Structure formats: C-alpha cells, structure tokens
Amino acid sequence: MTAQSGFPAIVFCYLTTVFRSAVGLVGVLNGSVELPCLHHQLPGPIEEIDVYWQMKKEPNPLVVAVALHGKVDPTHVSEIFRGRSHLNPNGLHAGNFNLRLNNLSLHDRGTYQCIILWSPSFTSNISETTVELEVTAEFSIPVVETPSVRNLQHGQELTLNCTSKGGLEEPRIAWINAHDGKEVPDGHIHQYVLWDGDLINVTSTITLNMTSNISIQCVIITRNGNLTSLTWKVEAREKETSGPGVLAVSLITGGLVAVLLAVVVVRWRRMHRFPSYEAPTTQMSDLQRG
Incomplete structure (x- = not known):
C-alpha cells in the first residue's frame, strides 16, 4: 500500500x-x-x-x-x-x-x-x-464583431457576430435593442457551439437590414447570471433617390446654367468685335468716275 x-x-x-x-x-x-x-x-x-x-x-x-x-x-x-x-x-x-x-x-x-x-x-x-x-467556469464577456461597415447603403443587410468563450454549459444568447431594451426576434439569428476540451465556446450571428440606425447588445444568459457586451452602434445612410422631384430640379438647374453660359458668350463677342472698314468719300467718287 x-x-x-x-x-x-x-x-x-x-x-x-x-x-x-x-x-x-x-x-x-x-x-x-x-x-x-x-x-x-x-x-x-x-x-x-x-x-x-x-x-x-x-x-x-x-x-x-x-x-x-x-x-x-x-x-x-x-x-x-x-x-x-x-x-x-x-x-x-x-x-x-x-x-x-x-x-x-x-x-x-x-x-x-x-x-x-x-x-x-x-x-x-x-x-x-x-x-x-x-x-x-465562467464565460468571457461577449464581444460583438462585424465585417467592414464602410459604404453601407440604406437597405443593405449587415451581419454581426457575438463570441464568448470558456463556459461549461451551453448558454442562451440574446440580442437586445439598446434603444428600447427589447429582445430582437430570432428570425435571422443562428447560434454555434465549439467544444474546447471540457469547455465550450459559443458564437451567435444576427443579420439586420440597414433601414435605420442600429444600437444593439449581445447577452450571454447562464444559470450564474448574464454577461452583456458593449453596445454596438452604426448609422444608416439615407438612400439616394432619382424620383420626379429630383429630375425636375436637375432640369431647372441645367437650364439656368445654359442661359448663363449663353449670356457670357454674347458679351464676350461684343467686347472683342473687329471694327468694319469704310473708304473715304473722295476715294469712292474717284472710283465711280473711273
């Protein structure tokens, strides 16, 4: 022994x-x-x-x-x-x-x-x-990441990823609208689990339509409490339109520019006109006699 x-x-x-x-x-x-x-x-x-x-x-x-x-x-x-x-x-x-x-x-x-x-x-x-x-084992504070958000246009879809690591039991991940505190419907939300030995890492993705400004948080919900990410914000650009109003403004502006150019050309020609030549009266008489 x-x-x-x-x-x-x-x-x-x-x-x-x-x-x-x-x-x-x-x-x-x-x-x-x-x-x-x-x-x-x-x-x-x-x-x-x-x-x-x-x-x-x-x-x-x-x-x-x-x-x-x-x-x-x-x-x-x-x-x-x-x-x-x-x-x-x-x-x-x-x-x-x-x-x-x-x-x-x-x-x-x-x-x-x-x-x-x-x-x-x-x-x-x-x-x-x-x-x-x-x-x-406690999950890490969730982090929200996204691909480049440059040149996002109105109505374009945007995908966000929320990642947390190191827990023992699979949690529930919720996305919260920071403007009103309400949970975002899960129609475009997907959750993934990756085992790392006895621990698990979780990722949730959400797809949003950029029709308005976004202010959102990711929350990891466990038996021992909740962990909340920092608030992720992005502003939606106004959609560029080419409707009748815009077209009318464009036509009016173009017409005014054309008139202005015409006036400038006429004035320039008047200022640079060459004087006409007239023969003296005596010369005209001699020429007629001849």
Whole structure:
C-alpha cells in the first residue's frame, strides 16, 4: 500500500467522531478557494494535534494536506495537489486549519474531509468537517464583431457576430435593442457551439437590414447570471433617390446654367468685335468716275 493511499486509511481505522459539519462551496476554474476547518477548543497543545485533509476518491482517498504535531508536512500529499494546497502555519495554534486550493481545475470537484486528531492516543477524532466543492467556469464577456461597415447603403443587410468563450454549459444568447431594451426576434439569428476540451465556446450571428440606425447588445444568459457586451452602434445612410422631384430640379438647374453660359458668350463677342472698314468719300467718287 502506498503512502498516499494508505495514510488516510490508517486514520479511518481509528475514528471516534466528536464533532461533524458539512459545507458547500463553489470555486471558479483557474481561481482559488478556501475550504473551512476551524476548531478553537483543542484538547491539548498544538504539538499533540494532527490534521488531515483528504479528497474522497475510489478506490482510495487522495491526501490533500497534512499537519503533524502542529507543523505542516507535505510528505504525504498526492501529486495532483502538490504546490496547490496550503495550510497556514501561523493559524494552526489558533485552531485554524482552513485549506486553500489554488489554480483550480475541473478535476478538483468533489468531497473533501478535514479530520483533526489528538495524537497522544491516536484514537480520539475531535473534529471532522466535510466540504462539497463545485468548480465552475465562467464565460468571457461577449464581444460583438462585424465585417467592414464602410459604404453601407440604406437597405443593405449587415451581419454581426457575438463570441464568448470558456463556459461549461451551453448558454442562451440574446440580442437586445439598446434603444428600447427589447429582445430582437430570432428570425435571422443562428447560434454555434465549439467544444474546447471540457469547455465550450459559443458564437451567435444576427443579420439586420440597414433601414435605420442600429444600437444593439449581445447577452450571454447562464444559470450564474448574464454577461452583456458593449453596445454596438452604426448609422444608416439615407438612400439616394432619382424620383420626379429630383429630375425636375436637375432640369431647372441645367437650364439656368445654359442661359448663363449663353449670356457670357454674347458679351464676350461684343467686347472683342473687329471694327468694319469704310473708304473715304473722295476715294469712292474717284472710283465711280473711273
């Protein structure tokens, strides 16, 4: 029998429980959590007290943390908890045997037990605390993205993408009109799920018709609460028209320009006209006689 699996088994062979308690905690993936184990009325000095933290596993429990004779002893700690489980040496004298777990993984979910023994007889179990630990993963804040929105024309379709990563359960994604707070109908909405190991990433796409200004938010709806993106805004350009009114204005403008040009040409010709030549009267008489 190995030290890791046999050490807690020896403890269970000599239990005489005096005090029991149960606690439920929720930790966040890659975060930290502190599992409580307090016993302020110790029967003897801390040098006579042994503390064992273990995680229930089949076929044998895993040793999470150990304090022997009032001192933290990492010798028997299971490999998966080494460097991640900590007892506060300064708190042991005050009966504080809380366990801190860092860098939580999904494999840390389960039942933990804190067993406090009085070592002179090694048969007196003065306290046992059970902690149920659940590890969850939170989705990231959703981000709304879109292809280039330059030169968008009135009535053109626009597709938006909303992405969030790192959750455990598939959420519902809603698109909210930021102007009135109402949910956009899902006629043009599609949702996609991509698994990344034990975690999932989600994407939702929505197609909108640019007939008016857009102000919209993406909301990730989960059991633990909602996550909302920043408000995405874009203005719709007015549609260019060529109706009868526009055509009439164009014709009138063109006519005025033509008249103005004609006036300019006439004035220019008058200013640059060459003078006509007239022969003197005497010359005309001579020519007639001849």
